[in-house]
Amino acid sequence: MPIDAKLLERAYQSGTLEGLPDGHFIDGRFQPAQAGGRMESFDPGRAEPFATFAAGDAADVDQAVASARGAFEDVWRDTAPEARGRVLMRTAELIRANVSRLAVAETLDSGKPVGEAQGDVLGAARTFEYYAGACDKLQGDTFPLGPDHLGYSFNEPVGVTAHIIPWNFPISTTARGIAPALAAGCTAVVKPAEQTPFTALMLAELLSEAGLPPGACNVVTGTGQDVGAPLVAHADVDHVTFTGSVATGTGVMKAVADNVTSLVLELGGKSPVVVLSDCDREAALDGVMGAIFENAGQICSAGSRLVIERAIHDDFVDTLCQRTGALSIGHGLRDPQLGPVNSDRQLETVSGFVDRGRERGATVLTGGAATTDPQTGKGWFYEPTIIADRPVDDELVQEEIFGPVLTIQIAEDAEDAVRLANATRYALVAGVYTRDFEAAHQLARRIDAGQVYINEYFAGGIAVPFGGNRMSGFGREKGLEGIRSYCRTKSVAARIAR
Numbered sequence: 234m235p236i237d238a239k240l241l242e243r244a245y246q247s248g249t250l251e252g253l254p255d256g257h258f259i260d261g262r263f264q265p266a267q268a269g270g271r272m273e274s275f276d277p278g279r280a281e282p283f284a285t286f287a288a289g290d291a292a293d294v295d296q297a298v299a300s301a302r303g304a305f306e307d308v309w310r311d312t313a314p315e316a317r318g319r320v321l322m323r324t325a326e327l328i329r330a331n332v333s334r335l336a337v338a339e340t341l342d343s344g345k346p347v348g349e350a351q352g353d354v355l356g357a358a359r360t361f362e363y364y365a366g367a368c369d370k371l372q373g374d375t376f377p378l379g380p381d382h383l384g385y386s387f388n389e390p391v392g393v394t395a396h397i398i399p400w401n402f403p404i405s406t407t408a409r410g411i412a413p414a415l416a417a418g419c420t421a422v423v424k425p426a427e428q429t430p431f432t433a434l435m436l437a438e439l440l441s442e443a444g445l446p447p448g449a450c451n452v453v454t455g456t457g458q459d460v461g462a463p464l465v466a467h468a469d470v471d472h473v474t475f476t477g478s479v480a481t482g483t484g485v486m487k488a489v490a491d492n493v494t495s496l497v498l499e500l501g502g503k504s505p506v507v508v509l510s511d512c513d514r515e516a517a518l519d520g521v522m523g524a525i526f527e528n529a530g531q532i533c534s535a536g537s538r539l540v541i542e543r544a545i546h547d548d549f550v551d552t553l554c555q556r557t558g559a560l561s562i563g564h565g566l567r568d569p570q571l572g573p574v575n576s577d578r579q580l581e582t583v584s585g586f587v588d589r590g591r592e593r594g595a596t597v598l599t600g601g602a603a604t605t606d607p608q609t610g611k612g613w614f615y616e617p618t619i620i621a622d623r624p625v626d627d628e629l630v631q632e633e634i635f636g637p638v639l640t641i642q643i644a645e646d647a648e649d650a651v652r653l654a655n656a657t658r659y660a661l662v663a664g665v666y667t668r669d670f671e672a673a674h675q676l677a678r679r680i681d682a683g684q685v686y687i688n689e690y691f692a693g694g695i696a697v698p699f700g701g702n703r704m705s706g707f708g709r710e711k712g713l714e715g716i717r718s719y720c721r722t723k724s725v726a727a728r729i730a731r
């Protein structure tokens with residue numbers, strides 16, 4: 234499905250998109266922040282504001298949660314599962330019908346190349362389709378209690394759910410949270426990142442158009458402090474799904490404790506891509522580059538460490554550096570191979586990691602500097618960067634950079650690769666490239682990660698559960714497992730004979 238070329242060009246020339254949503258989406262309609270607050274959203278490709286949006290506070294959160302509570306109790310939890318499924322399916326169709334507008338909005342807000350944004354939007358449609366089909370399959374169980382009793386269980390929706398969304402995958406993360414929540418019969422309040430508020434608002438409007446009752450999906454925009462914090466601590470929120478940084482996530486964990494609110498945390502990663510000497514070289518080169526340069530490395534599951542067997546290191550890394558140096562850089566609406574990073578703060582963070590690494594003696598094989606769009610001289614860009622082999626305790630190996638920076642670790646053999654792969658506090662995903670079937674599955678078992686990709690990084694899709702271990706968080710999203718957070722089991726045991 235090609236992007237509407239005229240819309241794309243108009244957005245590029247004007248620097249914005251006409252008809253962006255204005256206001257929070259609460260109770261089925263757009264409305265201003267009660268206190269009248271506004272914020273600017275920046276186009277990272279030009280480092281300039283391109284639109285404004287409502288900056289909410291606790292009063293707006295209260296209103297949205299009350300609206301979600303009403304919609305839950307009065308309508309949505311008792312809506313027939315097949316009717317819920319139809320709304321989600323229509324939403325998927327509407328997302329597809331609006332792919333160009335959604336992708337352009339996502340690119341202006343986040344900076345990512347519009348081809349990637351289009352993939353995210355279509356992925357969001359696929360997410361709604363997937364969970365549309367799940368609505369009427371949330372079966373319970375029966376328990377063998379003997380002839381005098383009957384025991385059974387069913388899945389109840391947990392209630393009002395809060396979704397805290399990061400800026401790197403705005404529409405994807407919103408969809409993967411609210412589609413299963415709505416499928417289960419829950420209602421939702423979404424807090425998009427303040428850097429990227431628009432596609433969540435557009436999605437909420439499409440859900441309404443698809444027939445979702447007012448209040449079943451609300452979006453409140455604003456900062457983490459003013460909107461996120463009161464939302465996760467709200468006594469009438471039954472479940473929180475948080476995707477973001479470790480520092481904010483651990484704060485959210487503390488905040489939900491007072492109300493004993495259930496929580497899924499999807500935090501950071503420092504994921505290894507293990508490349509063994511018998512790999513398919515071309516597949517591994519493509520995989521390693523996609524793993525770290527897609528979305529300019531701003532992916533919690535980015536493959537930010539190349540763990541490579543010594544035997545093929547020199548030749549593989551030479552080619553990798555040549556191809557990396559040749560990547561096109563530019564404004565996301567020009568669909569380059571590498572777009573900007575999301576903010577000046579992020580650019581500083583990425584630069585800081587590389588500059589400190591240099592001071593410790595790290596060798597930068599390619600890249601290693603902040604830059605701008607070669608056409609306009611504007612924007613928050615960082616060159617695609619590869620750092621030569623670092624010791625395991627180095628910051629460049631241990632810490633999530635969240636930018637286009639790949640650190641190499643040399644492994645002596647597959648055994649050593651497992652040791653290196655597991656040597657950080659994160660355990661989100663891992664990639665493995667080898668033609669040896671047994672070695673691949675041995676590594677998949679022994680590497681600590683929520684998800685392991687073999688011979689294709691980011692393989693899978695909505696059907697495959699996703700989430701981390703250790704400091705990468707807990708709970709799983711996506712797949713049928715992803716719907717469990719939004720259901721709770723009610724068991725019934727009855728005496729039926731005396």
Ligand code: ADP
Pocket residue numbers: 397398399400424425426427455456457458460461462463465476477478479481482484485
């Ligand atoms: P980053 O530091 O890269 O912005 P965060 O983890 O802080 O990443 O942001 C992820 C999401 O969490 C954003 O929507 C942000 O507004 C939100 N957020 C930030 N602080 C809080 C908080 N104290 N409580 C709830 N949400 C928050």
